[in-house]
Amino acid sequence: MPKKGMYPEVDLILKAHESKQSAIISILQDVQKQYRYLPPEVLTYVARQLDLSEAKVYSVATFYDNFSLEPKGKYLIKVCDGTACHVRKSIPILEELRKSLGLSDKKHTTDDMKFTVETVSCLGTCGLAPVLTVNDKVYPSMTPEKTRDLLKQLKEEDNE
């Protein structure tokens, strides 16, 4: 059982939302921002502080695709595979990313926890198709070649 005050950063989030049960989604979004995913022990803590059942919080956390119970890499790459991006060849971009990082449709995150590759259904910027985002920064009109360069650049940035 998690002790009160065990997660001061979560306490701040809860305080910002006045520990309201109805704010559970916003609270989980902030928790995910903090940890880059939803650690199970933190969900248990949140449930206890909000006087909700653990299963209810788990229910909300698993309902939305944007919430992740798995740890994510430092760089979260979201490849858009909406209709517009798909017809403008988003799949070769995805394949390039997976190939260079040793990932697959089952394995989304590299072992060194640097990169996570996911697909999203539409980023709402169809005019820039095919598009991907890295930690919410948008990269428009991508190609497999540009993707290779982007990965190289990110790796260099990480080494600095």
Place this chain on the structure above:
Amino acid sequence: MNKIATTNHDEFMWIDGLKVKLEGEKNILKVIRKTGIHLPTFCYHSSLSTYGACRMCVVEDEKGTVMAACSTLPKNGMSIKTNTKKLLKHRRMILELILANHCRDCTVCEKNDDCELRSLAARLGVKHIRFDNNREIQPVDHSSPSIIRDPSKCILCGDCVRVCSETQGMGILDFAHRGADIQVTTAFNKKLSETDCVSCGQCVAVCPTGALVIKSETQKVWDALLDPNKRVVCQMAPAVRVALGEEFDLPAGELVTGKAFAALNRLGFDYVYDTSLSADMTVVEEANEFMKRLEDGGPFPMFTSCCPAWVKFVESKHPDLLDNISTCKSPMQMLGAISKNHFAQPKWNDKDTVMVAIMPCTAKKAEVARPEFVHKGKRDVDICITTQELAYMIQEAGIDLSNLTPESPDMPFGLASGSGLLFGVTGGVAEAVIRRCNAEKTSESLQAISYCGVRGMEGIKEATIEVGDREIRIAVAHGLQNADQLIKQMKSGNIYYDFIEVMACPGGCVCGGGQPIAKRRLTREKRMESIYNADGIAQLKYSDENPQVKSLYSAMKTEDVHHLLHVHYPKPMADE
């Protein structure tokens, strides 16, 4: 429709052409049921919130709109049909689609005859399923001592989810994931034994399929009964006798005390005892403890300790209140301990004694396994089976319960007062303790006690009595959600009580998770009434006047009283 204006303000609706008066029903399903039409439902339980997911109760209005009766408000002048070509087709299709994703091993399923899915398929004439079952087989969770959960048999009606959170305030089970991946599960898909589940079994009682069933231990009982080197004794709880008959086509709530003891004798138990006797001892011990607390100044309120689901609830949710729980063992554990003590005498040492408890309760299975109830390496109670399991054993043995000649339990643990029998209903323990504490032992005072406020189905009941010159405030809660509310109000300082009885199941043990599935209307009320009737015809009304209890006390060594009849639940590690 030929409508003749009515002069008063009554409101009506038409069901299959029949004019029906509206009497404040919250949904048209209730209005329909008044007319004697029993629409099929999976996800509707009158005591829970309306969910409207299974769509079995669909009806059609004059415009041909199809709607779920459970979640449609009745309106004046509304006209609906319950059986049309469209509806029959819809219902069959829904059922076929539910069945498409469902395991079809009905003949070996634990739920079998009690399965609503199976019986509805038969009732609606679904004989063939055109689709293969492509559902991924998920592991069955056997981890709980009381409940087996098989997710592959779940039809997602959510009854268990709602009873666990709304009635019991626990929320152990909930929906997880979404769309085609949706499932009912625990937080993080943990095993039931790793959650705070109190094993009350109310989820089993509402589950329409075999997704949640009681963990059966009848084989262990058969093994013991058929072992010539074992002395197998049993005890039967008060609530069993008002429900067992239902499994043998007797009316709901029929009192079958004598027939049940006869059946236990036929099954081959060496001695059959009555848990109501140790309930009498619980009354004596609990009243003494309460009087002692009045002298010592607390701690108050004193909570009853008979319900193992309640004890587990306090341990996980309110560990600070553990000292407030009476130190009395539950009647089942008391009888286990004193009977094992009885058979420990040298003249009985030819055989090992096995104590089997027959309980209306699934949580009792968890209770018998607790380490606190092991004495000198032996359990006070070895096996606990539920009323349902006993019915299966009687059926397996081919015994026709309804035609048995009544028999009585054996001495020295077979005589009980009416007070002991009351342990089976909500308010019963409180009533028995009030009888014990009340100095005036007349039939007038007995009647006065029965009307003091402890009886009935209200979630939280209150009564005030006078002991000596002190006013004692008593509360009775059933359903853990009600108990939780009571505790929260108590902790906020809004209310004060000296004595609180809690039973986890709504209605008390008569509606325990191990009782036969209530298929008929008013089953709960009839079982409760039957317990009060049993008390009514009992010659002895007061626990402390039970001569058998008196002689057991005089035979017990003073130093034994404590370890045989009391228990201290260890406090969990400090939370803060």
